[in-house]
Structures are given as structure tokens and as C-alpha cells.
Amino acid sequence: MSEPRIAFVAADSEAAQRALTELEAAYPHVAPEEADVIVALGGDGLMLETLHRFMSNGRDGCGKPIFGMHRGSVGFLMNGYGPLGLVQRVARARPVVLTPLLMTAHTRDGRTVEARAVNEVSLLRETRQTAKIRIRVDGVVRLDELTCDGVLVATAAGSTAYNLSAHGPILPLGTQLLCLTPISAFRPRRWRGALLPRGAEVTFEVNEADKRPVSAVADYTEVRDVVRVEVRDDPDTRLTLLFDPEHDLEERVLKEQFLS
Known part of the structure; x- marks a missing residue:
């Protein structure tokens, strides 16, 4: 199976821009419109913006899958940041489909x-x-x-x-x-x-x-x-987030209920 075409988007913060420079130098990438997967670098705010930008319109499935990596403030919807093995991480990531x-x-x-x-x-x-x-x-x-x-x-x-x-x-x-x-x-x-x-x-x-x-x-x-x-x-509009297998979003939601 061919590797997915990856596009990078990043927040304006210094940490996110540094990560963008590092990843674009390390991996082949395409424009977001041509990509199979979007890698978003930032916090939950950037993730929301990216989800809105690439959500489906009811006719094209679940929109472009988005794999977030935390380079911002709040990172509840983001995976941990790491420049190594990104293609392999994306390939084994688990999808979570949301409707807005x-x-x-x-x-x-x-x-x-x-x-x-x-x-x-x-x-x-x-x-x-x-x-x-x-x-x-x-x-x-x-x-x-x-x-x-x-x-x-x-x-x-x-x-x-x-x-x-x-x-x-x-x-x-x-x-x-x-x-x-x-x-x-x-x-x-x-x-x-x-x-x-x-x-x-x-x-x-x-x-x-x-x-x-x-x-x-x-x-x-x-x-x-x-x-x-x-x-x-709006069940006809769907969004797909990708998470590392060890980043269980449902488990994170459950843990939030027991935090003091």
C-alpha cells in the first residue's frame, strides 16, 4: 500500500512554527487540498480551525482525516509531538468520527x-x-x-x-x-x-x-x-480525527471526571 500524502498546517506560535520547519524538512508533503491526511501542529484551537476547514459537506465521506500533534496550549484533541516515525504513526492511527x-x-x-x-x-x-x-x-x-x-x-x-x-x-x-x-x-x-x-x-x-x-x-x-x-x-457532516493507539480519547474523557 502506498504511503499517504501528508500536508502540514501549523499555528502561529513559535513552537508550532519550529515543528513545521522540522517536519517539512524531514518528510515529503503536498498542499492540503492534495493530501490524504492533514497533520496539524498546535493546540486544540488550531485543531478546531482545521476540522472546520476540512470537514465533509455530506457527499464526500468523512472529510480529510486530521492527525494533530501538540505544539500549543491545550492539547486535549492532540497526540504528543515527535518528529520520528511520523508516516508509521499516521498509518497505524485509529480514527474517531465526530458530527458537529x-x-x-x-x-x-x-x-x-x-x-x-x-x-x-x-x-x-x-x-x-x-x-x-x-x-x-x-x-x-x-x-x-x-x-x-x-x-x-x-x-x-x-x-x-x-x-x-x-x-x-x-x-x-x-x-x-x-x-x-x-x-x-x-x-x-x-x-x-x-x-x-x-x-x-x-x-x-x-x-x-x-x-x-x-x-x-x-x-x-x-x-x-x-x-x-x-x-x-448535523449527521451528514462528519469529521475524522486520528489518534495514536496509546492515546485513547475515550479514556481521556473518562479520566477528566476524576480530576480534582
């Missing part, structure tokens, strides 16, 4: 914006005043008004990111669930969120949108001044 969320955001000035999120879709207040948000699940009002700094919907893959910082639960990767998690809820004060089936559609309606403006963020795509946001699973 699809956000459809409607703004006060009548625009409709779609964006996808690997980790989470979050709504956040824009001013000093708290947001007031109505929450529907599959068309049924489940919370008439949440007074808060914000609220988010997270995938299992994203449950260890912003969701965990907002005191949401960690979900194993194979779980067909979504986390619905409030961010600094003021009323109802005791509401801690909910677990929803992966196929559920969540609709957020912003109460008093003129007085209490809210933005919606899908990973790193921000839409300002929203009045309604729909979030659902």
Missing part, C-alpha cells in the same frame, strides 16, 4: 446565519445586563425564561471544554446525548441544565432583545444581536 452541531441564528436586523460547531453553541449576554432566554426543545417550551449570563449546547466531544467550565457534565464520546448548560444562571437559581437526546432540536428565543442583546457563538463563529437561535445535530 448546526446553528441557525436569526438577528434583529433580519439576517439568518448558519454555522457549525464541533464543541458547542453558546449564547452570551453582550452588555452589563443579564440575558433573558426562553428555551424550547423540539418545539415545546421547557423553560419560559432563563435569566443568566448565557446558555450553551455542547456535544460529547465538547463536554470537556466550555461546558465543563460552566459546571456541565462530561459525556463519554459514544453517548448519543447533548448537554444543555446554563452559564451563571440567576433565575431559576437552582436549574443546572439538562441532558438531551442527540437528535433533539433546541430553540433559544431572546426576551427583551433590544434592551438585553445577546450574541450566539458556534465554536469561533460569532453572530451579534440574535433574537432566535436553533441548534440541532
Whole structure:
């Protein structure tokens, strides 16, 4: 079997750029558009950007597989860095296929914006005043008004990111669930969120949108001044991450639940 054509992408940090120079000198490589596998050098932020750049469109399978190596800050989605034996590592890597969320955001000035999120879709207040948000699940009002700094919907893959910082639960990767998690809820004060089936559609309606403006963020795509946001699973869009066999992503997710 022929060796996979590899392309390298790297963050702007000094460590990532040094690694890029080292690997491009050591291995044959092609442009990302011509590659079979993308090797991403950086942290989880770069991994998210690379996943978005090379995700499938529903017709071409699982998109380009991405093998990340940690040369950044947070490296939860990255393998360890090592310049030796890269081709062999890529060849024996194990794939993990993820599906993102699809956000459809409607703004006060009548625009409709779609964006996808690997980790989470979050709504956040824009001013000093708290947001007031109505929450529907599959068309049924489940919370008439949440007074808060914000609220988010997270995938299992994203449950260890912003969701965990907002005191949401960690979900194993194979779980067909979504986390619905409030961010600094003021009323109802005791509401801690909910677990929803992966196929559920969540609709957020912003109460008093003129007085209490809210933005919606899908990973790193921000839409300002929203009045309604729909979030659902997007099973036709798939992303493939490659991990060293000893880097068990499910095991890492499990370990996160026992850290102090």
C-alpha cells in the first residue's frame, strides 16, 4: 500500500512554527487540498480551525482525516509531538468520527446565519445586563425564561471544554446525548441544565432583545444581536480525527471526571 500524502498546517506560535520547519524538512508533503491526511501542529484551537476547514459537506465521506500533534496550549484533541516515525504513526492511527452541531441564528436586523460547531453553541449576554432566554426543545417550551449570563449546547466531544467550565457534565464520546448548560444562571437559581437526546432540536428565543442583546457563538463563529437561535445535530457532516493507539480519547474523557 502506498504511503499517504501528508500536508502540514501549523499555528502561529513559535513552537508550532519550529515543528513545521522540522517536519517539512524531514518528510515529503503536498498542499492540503492534495493530501490524504492533514497533520496539524498546535493546540486544540488550531485543531478546531482545521476540522472546520476540512470537514465533509455530506457527499464526500468523512472529510480529510486530521492527525494533530501538540505544539500549543491545550492539547486535549492532540497526540504528543515527535518528529520520528511520523508516516508509521499516521498509518497505524485509529480514527474517531465526530458530527458537529448546526446553528441557525436569526438577528434583529433580519439576517439568518448558519454555522457549525464541533464543541458547542453558546449564547452570551453582550452588555452589563443579564440575558433573558426562553428555551424550547423540539418545539415545546421547557423553560419560559432563563435569566443568566448565557446558555450553551455542547456535544460529547465538547463536554470537556466550555461546558465543563460552566459546571456541565462530561459525556463519554459514544453517548448519543447533548448537554444543555446554563452559564451563571440567576433565575431559576437552582436549574443546572439538562441532558438531551442527540437528535433533539433546541430553540433559544431572546426576551427583551433590544434592551438585553445577546450574541450566539458556534465554536469561533460569532453572530451579534440574535433574537432566535436553533441548534440541532448535523449527521451528514462528519469529521475524522486520528489518534495514536496509546492515546485513547475515550479514556481521556473518562479520566477528566476524576480530576480534582
